[in-house]
Amino acid sequence: MIIGSGFSYHDTQGMRSGAGAETSATFDRWLNDTLVGSPPDERRQRLMNWSAAPAARAAHPREDHLIPLMVAVGAAGNDIGTRVYHQSDFMGKITVSSYRFGAPVVQRAE
Template sequence: MKEFRPGAYDRLEKSLHDIRTELADLPRAVLMISAHWEADRFWLSSAARPPMYYDYAGFPEHTYRIRYAAPGEPYLAETVRAMLEHGGMPTGLDPDRGYDHGTFSLMHVLYPEATVPLVQLSMKKDFDPAEHIRVGELIAPLRDQGVLIVGSGFSFHDTRGILSGAGEVASATFDQWLDETLVDSKSPERRRRLIGWSNAPAARAAHPREDHLIPLMVAVGAAGDDAGNRVYHEQTFMGAITASSYRFGEAPVGVPIP
């Protein structure tokens, strides 16, 4: 079994700090598509002060006392709901949904001040890649309105493979395909490849269940024709796992691309 070594998250943490540096100005709000919210339709958290949602069990007691106190943004939630409904997507507002760890673990590093308004968007539990890409296309105008759209998941998500070390080859194989898809492919080809992602090399070994991959589909849809850039990559995450993160669109002028 692979041990969770000290510093295991250092490079990932740095990549989140780099995102903040690249953005320079604080976004008006963040729209987070979390791998930890599945529903029968595309729900949006709509509370002005969302609670916490500890969607895990068996962890140390202090992990259930984590607080991320960023305000919600009911107006943004309603705006997104209207955009999706207009595009024919079943949608709803959830005033009770709290911040899950797919959201607060990233946001606490990215914006620890917890002052940027935050709305979560659920995945639809059928995990249809084309439908989630379409959701991204419908909400793409938000990018020009100061809203940062984030797909929160993991490029390799087989817990047994991480702990046993058996995911070393599968993660590297799928990561290479993912990089070819997101960085080297033009928008139409990128979309085609993602819709057929389950045919990729080591696809089901990397994602036995695609909950951690689907948030990417929304981000890609919102990206339009913007090129993908790999902003985080390591081949020894948790000892042996290859993992990557991506940004779509160029960094602001004067900020070097990692």
């Protein structure tokens, strides 16, 4: 198991001021389209050019909090991406999401 701990939005000044509402939502939409809606080859290409994504540098002035995602996607290979968490009001107005790769988790009846 590889856990890529990071954050889909990391402009701490925007978090505190609430100014990051639109940029976090814009980048989160692109990230979801990339991780869930794109075939693996396109997903890799889009992530290689992530800084050209809408609101990318506003959401991530530095890429340090995206690097764990890149490692997880690389390890995922051709596995499908699934959004497992989404919140549009983190700290009041920030949009954030979490993803997993691989076969869907099956809940076992007890």
